[in-house]
Amino acid sequence: MPSSNMQPKIRIDNLHVVYPGRRGEQVEAVGGVTLDITDGELVCIVGPSGCGKTTLLRVLADLEQPTSGAIQMLQSNPERPLKGTVFQGAGIFPWMTVEQNVAYGLKLRGVPPVERTATARHWIGEIGLERFAQAYPAQLSGGMQQRVGLARAFAFDPEVLLMDEPFGALDAQTRLLLQQTLLQQWERRTKTVVFVTHSIEEALTLGDRVCVMSARPGRLLHEVSVPFARPRDAIALRTDPRFSTLFAEIWDVLRDEVDRARADEVAG
Amino acid sequence: MNHNRWLSLLSPLVLVGLWELAVQLGWLNRVFFPPPSEVFQTLSQLIGSGQIFRDAGISLLRVGLGFLLGGIPAVILGLLMGVNPVVRALVQPLAAAIYPIPKIALLPLIIVTLGLGEVSKVTTIAVSVFFLxxxxxxxxxxxxxxxxxxxxxSFGARRRDLFWTVALPASLPGIMTSIKLGMGFALTLIVGVEFVGAENGIGWLIWQSYELYAIDRMIAGLVVVALIGWLITVALDELEYLLVPWQAASVRVRERRMREHVRLWWPTIRPWSYTAAIIPVLLGASIAAYDGAIDWWRLFLTIVGSISIQLGTNLVNEYYDDRKGIDKVQVFGIGGAIQRGELAAWQVLAAGLAAFAVGSLIGLYLVSVTGPFIFWLGLFSVATGFFYTAGPLALAYIGLGEIAVFIFMGPVIVIGSYYVQAEKLSLPAVLASLPVGFLVAAILHANNLRDLDIDRQFGKRTLATLLGRGRANIEYYVLVGGTYVSLIVTVLLGVAPWLTLITLVTLPAAIRLMRIVAAETEPHALQPVLRQTAKLHMRFGSLLICGWVFAWLIDALGYL
Incomplete structure (x- = not known):
């Protein structure tokens, strides 16, 4: 639940990201995004593909530098890591067992071995992979690997969790199950989440707020507050009449942008 | 895929066989193409004199030293180049320029600067491994x-963490590959290096054989090089398994398939039947030792040969049992993998024939050292093994199974093994082999007793079905009793040493078995009799061999 704290957890102020394109031209990926995110909020960002939403997330994760504008992220507990990331396509290390992968962030933080193994075990249990704790990723299916990626982020326990289309590459059923898992874990231990996706359903299922981004250069076009009560059920939500109303509202905004992104791709 | 694996196993065997044949028939000139049997003989002489171990050892030492001296700095520097652009910029052009030079071309330069000794050989290898x-x-x-x-x-890794938790483990598979490549390089090079100015080593052996025009020795050297290369490959694969277990995770699928294979083949090769093939060989050899002749190399070959023939027999039996539909309703199925569709009939037959081929090759070698007697004995054995269930007059199906087994798993193997050692025949050896013959026949008969009712129902003729239950029981007593009687007779005749009487400790077990046979007719109750008889054969046989060996050792001590 959004806290009453006056200062936002994350403040994005007129953020621009420009990088050189293939022919030496300047490509503006993010074109002036301003957004405040409250502590404990789950914000979903949707937009047409190539709209710069991933770039935005990468800037938040410190993997890229903004060209102009600023980002502020408030750390409330110096004992806890400020941010952690779940990557598109798991990004788990093939040379580590499931347990080692899940414990990775803790190891870098200097958590002693016994404690980090216990924490890792706990999260492996939460995602239902006890039997595979000592398996290597090559032995797991794509969905299982993505669960390991989730467990790794949860075990790291950052104040801000950045998620970049984590379920994008999965089939519909696995996706639903993982959304359910994420909802359960997030509702149990609230943290600020920025979740990037191209799926409107996913954004509505998970988010407190859905931000719609424009085609490149990405700007915020529209914001929707999602009214569904928590705890949520990812499947039951679909039958709520408000779900389709909101879906239509977002799609209206998005359709033009998708068309524009298409046209850009054809032209460029 | 399975076809290919079999073909890849079969083709070298066929090639060796054809080569042998072509030389023996005079199609190939023996001077230029010594037959495999001759190469084998040369090789065993080189083994016997220890020369091959000395030369191979020295070559391996040179390779190992050069490999460590070149390889370890190369891995470290390579890692540095990978993570640090400055190091890369400094080293890359130089390494890339030197890399394509065939390192053997550097040998003269290295000899000029470092002399003809070990240092130049090791350096040549180290240099070539390093750049690769x-x-x-x-x-x-x-x-x-x-x-x-x-x-x-994103999880807060510092530079050091990036190296130890990402760069190093992620490039380990590549490092392993380059180590394997480097080792292949080093092996190729060592032979060349030893051609020039060496006084030992496997390359020297080959070159010297060339100068002496000893082509059999040359080929023997090549075989050893191939063998060393293969061994190193296997060792490096194991190392990879240890260092790169996540790579093995995908390999594990293959391994599971391997295990599956073993699971399917294991009952089909009838693993419990091999003691019956090994014990008579050991008995013959221990009798020969008692008579003062023992050659461990020949003994080893005889055991391998005997196991191969037994394996071939088992597999061919499996194949023909299936074709004749005999095992269809077998209650205690040994094998039956073909009927269950787990193995293709042709696979079983091909494996059986391959096993016969190996056994025959070993046999041919033994013939080349000991003369034609073993040839006829072997031919006879192979034929019996084959026609045991194959052919129109399959011995097993006309009630002659026990007799065939008695003769071939008893006296014939014992005499053969004895002859291979002593190169003569001996009546005492024949007599001393009888107890083992009786017992091995008893194993087969226990099987037929158990299956008596079913065999009769399906018209399979065994001695048991021909005799009927009552007389078949008597046959079992005769076979088991005959074991002990023949043993005591040989001791009383002074043929066997009195120490062989220690086998009598198995007598209570034998009597217990006869009691069960007398009381039971149910297959389930007779099943343990089969197993226990096989066990009795093994215990009795081992003790008998011990008796002969102890008698031999006591004799030998007496001479001292």
Whole structure:
């Protein structure tokens, strides 16, 4: 639940990201995004593909530098890591067992071995992979690997969790199950989440707020507050009449942008 | 895929067989193409004199030293090049320029500067390994997916963490590959290096054989080089398994398939039947030892040959049992993998024939050392093994199974093994083999007793079905009793040493078995009799061999 704290957890102020394109031209990926995110909020960002939403997330994760504008992220507990990331396509290390992968962030933080193994075990249990704790990723299916990626982020326990289309590459059923898992874990231990996706359903299922981004250069076009009560059920939500109303509202905004992104791709 | 694996096993065997044949028939000139049997003989002489171990050992030492001296710095420098652009810029052009020079071309230069001794040989190998490994390691670090570095950084990894938790483990598979490549290089090179100015080593052996025009020795040297290469490959694969277990995770699927294979083949090769093939061989050899002749190399070959023939027999039996539909309703199925569709009939037959081929090759070698007697004995054995269930007059199906087994798993193998050692015949050896013959026949008969009712129902003729239950029981007593009677007679005749009487400790077990046979007719109750008879054969046989060996040792001590 959004806290009453006056200062936002994350403040994005007129953020621009420009990088050189293939022919030496300047490509503006993010074109002036301003957004405040409250502590404990789950914000979903949707937009047409190539709209710069991933770039935005990468800037938040410190993997890229903004060209102009600023980002502020408030750390409330110096004992806890400020941010952690779940990557598109798991990004788990093939040379580590499931347990080692899940414990990775803790190891870098200097958590002693016994404690980090216990924490890792706990999260492996939460995602239902006890039997595979000592398996290597090559032995797991794509969905299982993505669960390991989730467990790794949860075990790291950052104040801000950045998620970049984590379920994008999965089939519909696995996706639903993982959304359910994420909802359960997030509702149990609230943290600020920025979740990037191209799926409107996913954004509505998970988010407190859905931000719609424009085609490149990405700007915020529209914001929707999602009214569904928590705890949520990812499947039951679909039958709520408000779900389709909101879906239509977002799609209206998005359709033009998708068309524009298409046209850009054809032209460029 | 399975076809291919079999073909890859069969083709070298066929080639060796054809080669042997072509030389023996005079199609190939023996001077230029010594037959495999001759190469084998030369090789065993080289083994016997220890020369091959000395030369192979020295070559391996040179390779190992050069490999460590070149390989370890190369891995370290390669890793540095991979993670540090400055080091890369400094080293890369130089390494890339030197890398394509065939390192053997550097040998004269190295000899000029370092002399003809060991240092120049080891250096040549070290240098060539170094340049190969350094470039490969560097490029495998550079090929690590940059995503992994980002993931690590997002969890707060520092430079040091990036190296130890990402760069190093992620490039380990590549490092292993370059180590394997480097080792292949080093092996190729060592032979060349030893051609020039060496006084020992496997390359020297080959070159010297060339100068002496000893082509059989030359080929023997080549065989050893191939063998060493193969052994090193296996060792490096194991190392890879240890260092890169996640790579093995995908390999594990293959391994599971391997295990599956073993699971399917295991009952089909009837693993419990091999003591019956090994015991008579050991008995013959221990009798020969008692008579003062023992050659361990020949004994080893005889055991391998005997196991191969037994394996071939089992597999061919499996194949023909299936074709004749005999095992269809077998209650205690030994094998039956073909009927269950787990193995293809042709696979079983091909494996059986391959086993016969191995046994025959060993036999041919033994013939070449001991003369034609073993040839006829072997031919007879193979024929019996084959026609045991194959052919129109399959011995097993006309009630002659026990007699065939008695003769071939008893006296014939014992005499053969004795002859291979002593190169003569001996009546005492024949007599001393009888107890083992009785017992091995008893094993088969226990099987037929158990299956008596079913065999009769399906018209399979065994001695048991021909005799009927009552007389078949008597046959069992005769076979088991005959074991002990024949043993005591041989001791009383002074043929066997009195120490062989220690086998009598198995008598209570034998009597217990006869009691069960007298009381039971149910297959389930007779099943343990089969197993226990086989066990009795093994215990009795081992004790009998011990008796002969102890008698031999006591004699030998007496001479001292």
């Amino acid at each position: 490994v350094v470039l490969n390691v560097a490029s495998s670090v550079l090929q690590v997916d940059p995503r992994y570095f980002e993931v690590a950084r």
